[in-house]
Amino acid sequence: MYMRKISFNAIRYGLVLLYFYTLIHKLKDLGFLEENLRKSALLTDYAPIVKYVLPAIELIVIVLLVVNKFALRGLYMSFLLLLSFTFYLIALNNFSFFEGCSCGGIFNAMDYQTHIFVNLTFIVVNVIAIIIYNPSELI
Numbered sequence: 001m002y003m004r005k006i007s008f009n010a011i012r013y014g015l016v017l018l019y020f021y022t023l024i025h026k027l028k029d030l031g032f033l034e035e036n037l038r039k040s041a042l043l044t045d046y047a048p049i050v051k052y053v054l055p056a057i058e059l060i061v062i063v064l065l066v067v068n069k070f071a072l073r074g075l076y077m078s079f080l081l082l083l084s085f086t087f088y089l090i091a092l093n094n095f096s097f098f099e100g101c102s103c104g105g106i107f108n109a110m111d112y113q114t115h116i117f118v119n120l121t122f123i124v125v126n127v128i129a130i131i132i133y134n135p136s137e138l139i
Contacts, residue, residue: 005137011129023058025104068138086119
């Protein structure tokens, strides 16, 4: 029981760190974010809006994960966001001339396979946190 509590909270706050890291990098250079979004055939027309909506969604996920009352909702939203990012990355790299992402920081330097592996790892870890969730064990 104690190990589950430690594991759950480590995953939860690990996801918070992930989203905070990418959020800071996106906000630090919104122009770069928009430029990368415009290169994507999927989001070209929506880049001016997405460059604000995406960081806002990441911030909402962070808040949900940190506030105990909303932690499970935050995990579900995180799961959906990670799935969306992964499908977007797969589509971008398989059906577009532009290869890459606009995640920011170290993620921009990753090759396609590494980025997909990292995303899938976070998805699995996110699912584990949802499975072991117990509201009485939140810190």
